[in-house]
Amino acid sequence: MRFRISLLSVFLVFAAALCSAADDGKSAKLDETATTQPATMPSLTSRPATGPAAASQPDYRRVLVRLGDKMAVTQGEFEYIMSGIPVGKYESYKNSRINDLLGKKMFILYVADHPELVDEGQVEKEIEKSIKKVKLKDEKAFEERLIKFGTTMEEFRGRIRHRLAMAKLVGEAIKKGQDEAYLKELFDADSSEFDGTRVEARHIMKGFNIYDTPQQLEARKQKLAKIRQDLVSGKRTWEECLEESDARTKFSGGNMGPFPRHLRLVYGEPVAEAAFKLKIGEFSDIVKGPMGFHIIQVTKRIPGTGKFDQDVKRRARSWLQKKVLYEAADEVKRKYPIIGVSEPIRPAFLQSMFDVPDTQPTSQPTRQSATRPG
Secondary structure: OOOOOOHHHHOOOOOOHHHOOOOOOOOEEOOOOOOOOOOOOOOOOEEOOOOHHHHHOOHHHOEEEEEOOOEEEEHHHHHHHHOOOOHHHHHHHHHHHHHHHHHHHHHHHHHHHOHHHOOHHHHHHHHHHHHHHOOOOOHHHHHHHHHHOOOOHHHHHHHHHHHHHHHHHHHHHHHHHOOHHHHHHHHHHOHHHOOOOEEEEEEEEEEOOOOOOHHHHHHHHHHHHHHHHHHHHOOOOHHHHHOOOOOHHHHHOOEEEEEEOOOOOOOOHHHHHHHHHOOOOOEOOOEEOOOEEEEEEEEEEEOOOOOOOHHHHHHHHHHHHHHHHHHHHHHHHHHOOEEEOOOOOOOHHHOOOOOOOOOOOOOOOOOOOOOOOO
16 A cells, blocks of 8 residues: 655655655764765765764755754755756745655654554565565565665665555554544534535735745744734734735735635645634634745634534545644654755756856766666
8 A cells, every 4th residue: 555645735744755765763974075976866864964064065965954963855865856857847846845855754753763663574575575576586686686776675675664654554544434433523522624614714924945944934934923913903904914925825815715624725734723713803823834824814614514424434534544644743843843954956957048056066866767676
């Protein structure tokens, strides 16, 4: 069973976790003397150099985002994952690809902290299946094949561990969803979460990037706090304040449209959660979502059916599968805070003749064109 979770919509919930490289719970220290771009993707488990030496790192070791002091997203990883992107699509893909990298690393850390999720005997069985699939005689020949594709046996084991861990996590949620008594308890606790109840809301957003520094994030948050103060005090109207919004919805009054409690809202689960707690006309506090900080105002509430029916059960089961991943991601973020460090440098291979290079050009990472084994 495969599961892919989008970070852009679920705020860093282990996007494409099954493609992650291996991690044994320790972070390898980068070789600060390296001066060439690696031919393959840098290890996702590497810890960036820190201190004065970091300033002289080659571009591909430039740190973009940290997960506590355990892991980081680097320029080299960013360049690798951006290869193949059309030149004109750089800005469209930049943030989502960094989010994807961050999600992979978050899941690596989660699995390392929860070894009970993985049966190592099953890992070895999966490796045996992969060896038979590519018709090789033994593990040594398989490892040689992996090396040709720019990876190692331990990294391959890591991908299997993460696939099995994801399957177990979501599998447990699926099992819960088969218990109708449990679903009825969820429904009785708050029927509006699953009975089709929707709210219509509008918002003002100050956007941010995942690589923004804590100081930059705080500055954006304070700008929105001042806007909220003006709204609540009546100093400025909604329309006047909306001019400062960074969201495209500013051109339609800030309207987010009607949405149910657990829909995959582009602005994220925290926004939906906050909106459903508001009374009509009330302004929310500052809400942090995956794309920015928000002020939300609910303009209408559309009641659901209030009935415990098949649609309710379907929605509740879907939510349970998402919830277990939200909770896992929250655990990682509490233990390893996400800290923005620096904006990525636009790779040389994504510069057009009309672009001014962001910095000294870096070399284009290479990919194997053949299919990876297993």
